[in-house]
Amino acid sequence: MEGAKGTVCVTGGAGYLASWLIMRLLQRGYSVHGTFRSDQKFKEDISHVVSLPEASGKLKFFEADLGNPESFDAAINGCVGVFHVAHPIDLEDKIDIDKIIKISMDGTLGILKSCLKSKTVKRVIHTSSIAAALMINNRNDVQEIDESSWSEVDFMRSVKAPGISYCISKTITERAALEFGEKHGLDVVTLLPSSILGPFIGSNIPVGFPFALPVVFGTEELRNFLKESSLVHIDDIASTQIFLFESPNAKGRYICSAKDVLVHETAKYLSIKYPELQISTQSPSLMQDAKPLHLSSKKLLDLGFTFKYGLEEMIDGAIQCSKEKGLL
Ligand SMILES: NC(=O)c1ccc[n+]([C@@H]2O[C@H](COP(=O)([O-])OP(=O)(O)OC[C@H]3O[C@@H](n4cnc5c(N)ncnc54)[C@H](OP(=O)(O)O)[C@@H]3O)[C@@H](O)[C@H]2O)c1
Secondary structure: OOOOEEEEEOOOOOHHHHHHHHHHHHHHOOOEEEEEEOOOOOOOOOHHHHHHOOOOOOOOEHHHHHHHHHHHHHOOOOOOOOEEEEOOOOOOOOOHHHHHHHHHHHHHHHHHHHHHHOOOEEEEEEEOOHHHHOOOOOOOOOOEEOOOOOOOOOHHHHOOOHHHHHHHHHHHHHHHHHHHHHOOOOOOEEEEEEEEEEEOOOOOOOOOOHOOHHHHHHOHOOOOOOEEEEEEEEEHHHHHHHHHHHHOOEEEEEEEEOOEEEEEHHHHHHHHHHHHHHHOOOOOOOOOOOOOOEEEOHHHHHHOOOOOOOOOHHHHHHHHHHOOOOOO
């Protein structure tokens, strides 16, 4: 039986954000078509999503791969909306950057073409990243980033930083998605989350946690590199996606970030609340007196969204969930 609000498609349905989003969409009365990669090499266990209490009769999974753009047709057919969440994430920069860009671009444009073909999709919520706004040459002169800022591709290609292929592919793909929407009269809204933190329903540590909470989940390289992070709770991001889908006046890009914080501050909180994790607050890489860059969510707040979760709930959600699942 179809949910009262119609059927929507969520790409990359087994992932951290997508699985949480599917849970919230089902609870809100939508039926969901999730997509997952069929290749045995990538096949993610989707049992954590299909076993959600609200899933029975309302959730169907389809095999689809960004490397095969037309494979999304079946999942999108008959849907009123598409939440495009899947992205080839290679935060360790192991895969050739142009290969990542091609998969992301071909897959995203294929999904948008499937939306046009369906004739039923009213809006696409494309999940971009703050990485598509943040990587600018003159960043030291800037105190605040808003939606007018676009990461500079030539600059990014010239710097060495962890996860740079991710930043480049997110930037190029978001631009292409917005341009496709303009050109073909398809309503495409893009969402730029900062680092997402909080509990998770999958069985592995989410791939972005090393960037969100480097002092707990990051490599030494990352711990030395990252001085500040901007964070948002997983439930606030899923709510934002649904809010943007349902808001008649949503248009263009939206940054969604609840808290800008120095890594030193999170290290201090963690060392007091979770002494067993033995977090050091003395590392020379932890700046104690700087002011973090502000990522402005004003456009989203002006549209009527309100954040529900603060920093402690994000950190506690992530740590406690990791412990409960025996991952920390
Ligand atoms: N986590 C964050 O802090 C953060 C912040 C800003 C933006 N975002 C964006 O949010 C989205 C979700 O990220 P996440 O943190 O939830 O990561 P995730 O758990 O790794 O989810 C990514 C999903 O994309 C799928 N995918 C990767 N390559 C694919 C391909 N070639 N074809 C089809 N599906 C493919 C993955 O499928 P497999 O399971 O088969 O690998 C996975 O389900 C991404 O677009 C990411 O850029 C995340």
